[in-house]
Amino acid sequence: MLILLIFSVIILLILYIKNKYFTLRDHILGLSPHFLFGNVIQSGFVYGRSRAQIFEEYKQRYGDIFQFFFGPIRLIVVSNTTDVQHIFTHRNIYEQGYLFTEQFSVLFPSGFITLTGSKHKRHAAIAMPLFRRARIIDNFDLIVDCTDKLLSNWRISSSQHIHCDIVAQCQNLLLQIFGLISFDYDLEALDQDDPSKNELTKALHDFMSACELVLVAPRILGVMYTKLSRRHRRAKSIITRYIYQMIDNEMTASEESRAQRKRTCLIASLIASLQEDEEMEAKKSENEKKGLSRAEVLQEMLAFMIAGFETTSTALAWFIHFMSKYPHVQQKIKEELIKTGGEQDLTLNRLDSLVYLDCAINESLRYAPPADGTMRTLIADDRLPECGIHLHKGDNIFIPFYNLAHDERYWSIDPKLFYPERFLNEDKNHHLYALIPFGSGHRQCIGQDLARFELKVIIARMMQQVTFIDGGPTVNSGGHITSMTILPKNVGVGIEFA
Numbered sequence: 001m002l003i004l005l006i007f008s009v010i011i012l013l014i015l016y017i018k019n020k021y022f023t024l025r026d027h028i029l030g031l032s033p034h035f036l037f038g039n040v041i042q043s044g045f046v047y048g049r050s051r052a053q054i055f056e057e058y059k060q061r062y063g064d065i066f067q068f069f070f071g072p073i074r075l076i077v078v079s080n081t082t083d084v085q086h087i088f089t090h091r092n093i094y095e096q097g098y099l100f101t102e103q104f105s106v107l108f109p110s111g112f113i114t115l116t117g118s119k120h121k122r123h124a125a126i127a128m129p130l131f132r133r134a135r136i137i138d139n140f141d142l143i144v145d146c147t148d149k150l151l152s153n154w155r156i157s158s159s160q161h162i163h164c165d166i167v168a169q170c171q172n173l174l175l176q177i178f179g180l181i182s183f184d185y186d187l188e189a190l191d192q193d194d195p196s197k198n199e200l201t202k203a204l205h206d207f208m209s210a211c212e213l214v215l216v217a218p219r220i221l222g223v224m225y226t227k228l229s230r231r232h233r234r235a236k237s238i239i240t241r242y243i244y245q246m247i248d249n250e251m252t253a254s255e256e257s258r259a260q261r262k263r264t265c266l267i268a269s270l271i272a273s274l275q276e277d278e279e280m281e282a283k284k285s286e287n288e289k290k291g292l293s294r295a296e297v298l299q300e301m302l303a304f305m306i307a308g309f310e311t312t313s314t315a316l317a318w319f320i321h322f323m324s325k326y327p328h329v330q331q332k333i334k335e336e337l338i339k340t341g342g343e344q345d346l347t348l349n350r351l352d353s354l355v356y357l358d359c360a361i362n363e364s365l366r367y368a369p370p371a372d373g374t375m376r377t378l379i380a381d382d383r384l385p386e387c388g389i390h391l392h393k394g395d396n397i398f399i400p401f402y403n404l405a406h407d408e409r410y411w412s413i414d415p416k417l418f419y420p421e422r423f424l425n426e427d428k429n430h431h432l433y434a435l436i437p438f439g440s441g442h443r444q445c446i447g448q449d450l451a452r453f454e455l456k457v458i459i460a461r462m463m464q465q466v467t468f469i470d471g472g473p474t475v476n477s478g479g480h481i482t483s484m485t486i487l488p489k490n491v492g493v494g495i496e497f498a
C-alpha cells in the first residue's frame with residue numbers, strides 16, 4: 001500500500017515537472033521535448049550534429065521563432081533581423097544571457113562575461129581602454145614573429161605532407177600570442193619538442209577543457225566537477241600561482257618600467273588599477289567601488305583567455321580550410337599582396353590597403369562564425385515587434401549568427417557560396433544584423449578589433465609565404481565539431497612554400 005502511494009506521488013511529481021518545464025509554451029512552435037533531455041536527443045545534438053545545423057533545419061520547419069530545449073534550458077531562437085535588432089538595442093529588457101552569468105560564473109564569478117549592472121560597468125571602465133586601436137597595433141611585430149615561428153616549423157616538414165592538425169596548430173599560435181600580449185610571457189606553445197612540458201601552458205589547456213564541460217552541463221554538475229576534478233583544481237592553482245607571481249613582480253618593478261609595460265601588456269594595465277586597500281573597498285557598495293582586487297585581476301585574465309583564444313584560433317582554422325578549397329580566392333589575396341609591395345616586409349600601412357583580404361576575412365566569419373550565436377535573458381516582459389510574440393521575464397533568447405548569415409532573405413548573392421567579392425558589390429550594404437560574428441549591443445565582444453587585427457596580420461604573413469593545398473575529399477571535408485566554438489571537423493591541407 002505504502003509502495004503504491006510513493007509510486008503515485010513520484011508519477012505525479014514527474015508529470016508536474018514535465019508539464020511545467022518540459023512542455024512547449026507561449027504559442028511558440030517547436031518539437032515537443034523529452035522529460036529531462038529536452039530536444040537534445042531528438043535533434044541529434046548528442047550524436048554530434050552542431051547547433052548551427054540543427055537550428056537551420058528547425059528554422060525551415062518552424063519559421064523565424066521557435067523554442068528549443070537544451071535539456072532543462074529552454075531557448076527561444078529568434079531569426080528575423082527586425083526582432084534581432086530590437087533585442088540588441090533594448091538593454092533595459094534584454095540582459096546578458098543566463099548561460100554566461102550562471103554557467104560561466106562557476107569558473108570565474110568576477111570575470112567580465114559573467115558580470116551585470118554596476119559591477120560590469122566598473123570592470124568595463126578598466127577593460128575597454130585595453131582594446132583601443134592605438135594599443136592593439138603595438139602588437140604588430142609580436143604577431144608577425146609568432147607567425148614566422150609557425151611558418152618555420154612548417155617549412156621543415158616535407159612538401160608532400162598533408163597537415164591534419166591545423167586546428168591544433170592554430171590553437172598553439174594563438175595561445176603563444178595570447179601569452180605575449182596578456183602577460184608578456186613565453187608559453188612555448190610553438191616549440192616543437194613537447195609543448196606540454198610548460199607547466200602553465202598545460203594548466204591553461206586543462207582549464208579550457210573544463211570550460212567546454214561547464215558551458216553545456218547543468219550548473220550543479222559544473223560545480224561538482226570544479227570541486228572534485230583533481231586535474232582542474234591543479235590547473236587552477238598553477239594559473240593562480242603564476243598570475244599572483246606576475247602581480248608581485250609588477251608591483252616591485254620601477255615606476256618607469258611599469259609605465260612602459262602598461263602600454264602593451266594587458267595584465268600590467270590591469271595591475272595599474274589594483275585597489276590600494278582591498279578590505280576597505282570590499283566594504284563599499286558597488287557604486288562606490290573603484291579599481292580591481294587581486295582576485296578580480298586573475299579572473300579577468302581567465303575571462304580574456306576563455307573569450308579570446310579559441311574563438312580566434314577557430315576563425316583562423318576555418319580560413320585556412322577555405323583557402324585550400326577556393327584556390328582562386330587565395331590567388332587573389334596573393335595578387336593584392338604583390339600589388340601592394342610584394343616580398344617586402346609587411347607594414348601597418350600596407351595592411352590597411354589590403355581590402356580584398358578584409359572581404360575574405362569577412363566572408364570567412366560569415367560562412368563559419370566561430371561563435372554560432374549568443375544569448376540574452378529578459379529582465380522584464382516584452383513583445384517582439386515583427387513576430388508579435390509575448391515574452392516573459394526570465395525567458396532565454398538565442399540569436400543564431402550562423403543562421404542569419406546563411407539566410408537567403410538577407411543576401412543578394414546566394415549565401416551558400418563562399419564569395420568574398422560580395423562585400424565589394426551586391427552585398428556591400430547587407431542587412432546590419434545579418435552578419436554579427438561578434439554579437440551586438442551593450443554586451444558585444446570587447447576583443448573584436450584585436451581579433452580582426454590578429455587575423456589580418458597572421459593571414460597576410462602566411463599568404464606572403466605559403467599556399468594551402470586541398471588535401472582531398474575525406475581529410476579536408478570540413479564539417480562541424482561543437483566545442484566552445486564551432487570547429488571544423490576535418491581540415492587536411494598541404495602547405496607549399498613559394
Ligand code: HEM
Nearest residue numbers: 113304307308311312371374438439440443444445447451
Ligand atoms: C574571432 C574571434 C572572436 C569572436 C568570433 C568573438 C565572439 C564573441 C561573441 C559572439 C561575444 C558575445 C557578444 C554578445 O553577446 O553580443 C563575445 C564576447 C566577449 N569577447 Fe569575444 N570574440 C572573439 C575574440 C575575442 C578576443 C580576442 C577577446 C579578448 C581578449 C574577446 C573578449 C570578449 C569578452 C571579454 C566578451 C564579453 C563581453 C561582455 O560580456 O560584455 N573576444 N565575443
Ligand SMILES: *[C@@H]1O[C@H](CO)[C@@H](O)[C@H](O)[C@H]1NC(C)=O
Nearest residue numbers: 064080081082083386387431
Ligand atoms: C523579417 O524581417 C524583414 C526585415 O529584415 C521584414 O521585411 C520581414 O517582413 C520580416 N518578417 C518575416 C516573417 O519574414
Ligand SMILES: *[C@@H]1O[C@H](CO)[C@@H](O)[C@H](O)[C@H]1NC(C)=O
Nearest residue numbers: 355356358359362423424435
Ligand atoms: C568587414 O566587416 C566589418 C564589420 O561588419 C566592416 O566594418 C568592414 O567594412 C567589412 N570590410 C569589408 C571590406 O567589407
